[in-house]
Amino acid sequence: MYMTSSSVGESDQNVSKKNAGYYAAELVRDGMVVGLGTGSTVFYAMERLAEKIRDGMNIVGIPTSYQAECRAREYGIPLATLHDYTELDIAIDGADQIDPKGFLIKGRGAAQTQERCVAAASRLFVVVADVSKQTPSLSAPVPVEVIPSAASLAAKMLSAMGGTPVVREGVKKDGPVITDNGNWIIDCTFAEIPDPLALETDINNIPGVLSCGIFAEFTEKSKIVIGKKESAEIMLF
Numbered sequence: 001m002y003m004t005s006s007s008v009g010e011s012d013q014n015v016s017k018k019n020a021g022y023y024a025a026e027l028v029r030d031g032m033v034v035g036l037g038t039g040s041t042v043f044y045a046m047e048r049l050a051e052k053i054r055d056g057m058n059i060v061g062i063p064t065s066y067q068a069e070c071r072a073r074e075y076g077i078p079l080a081t082l083h084d085y086t087e088l089d090i091a092i093d094g095a096d097q098i099d100p101k102g103f104l105i106k107g108r109g110a111a112q113t114q115e116r117c118v119a120a121a122s123r124l125f126v127v128v129a130d131v132s133k134q135t136p137s138l139s140a141p142v143p144v145e146v147i148p149s150a151a152s153l154a155a156k157m158l159s160a161m162g163g164t165p166v167v168r169e170g171v172k173k174d175g176p177v178i179t180d181n182g183n184w185i186i187d188c189t190f191a192e193i194p195d196p197l198a199l200e201t202d203i204n205n206i207p208g209v210l211s212c213g214i215f216a217e218f219t220e221k222s223k224i225v226i227g228k229k230e231s232a233e234i235m236l237f
């Protein structure tokens with residue numbers, strides 16, 4: 001169990017995210033190379049890592065998106081890339097849904113491709129999420145990053161797999177969302193996902209697809225940290 005002191009006015013969900021993020025930061029040791037995931041929950045881990053760096057800890061962070069990179073720079077976390085390190089000690093990342101077996105849906109921030117690369121390179125994959133992310137089964141639309149010229153082909157193949165694909169459009173921009181890698185995102189809804197690992201493999205094998213948001217392949221090296229209002233706990237593993 002790990003508890004943080006919360007500021008007055010913080011929402012219960014933010015306090016839960018902070019508890020998860022701070023718990024994960026305590027798993028990081030001096031000298032480690034640390035994958036820095038994307039999203040609001042990981043930012044709390046970065047916040048705590050920044051405190052530890054100010055207290056003398058040395059780490060190097062590998063960001064998974066421009067968003068993560070910008071936040072890490074604000075916090076003064078030294079950065080490198082997967083060109084510099086192909087083996088990481090630990091990666092800390094968020095999730096949008098977590099099922100009872102520890103399978104995930106990620107990618108609301110459209111960052112799942114770089115997140116997958118960093119997760120693959122890491123010895124330990126630490127997932128941080130508030131309790132609202134736990135679901136009985138994976139049901140959220142699966143984000144699929146695809147090169148623009150292959151989007152229609154990918155959509156057709158996703159439909160053949162039983163999905164309902166929709167190209168994600170920007171909130172602050174007309175037209176498709178453009179990922180950090182210059183691609184599009186298809187959000188694909190499935191009525192059910194009985195075998196997440198098989199669907200992850202099938203989608204990732206579609207020509208032109210870089211990566212989908214189902215993360216089932218890293219479960220064996222995962223630690224899932226669930227943040228609640230009062231504390232954070234490890235789920236299952």
Ligand SMILES: O=C[C@H](O)[C@H](O)[C@H](O)COP(=O)(O)O
Nearest residue numbers: 039040041094107109110111
């Ligand atoms: O692309 C985005 C990532 O997969 C995030 O880790 C995920 O969306 C969770 O973000 P948050 O911690 O803000 O809920």
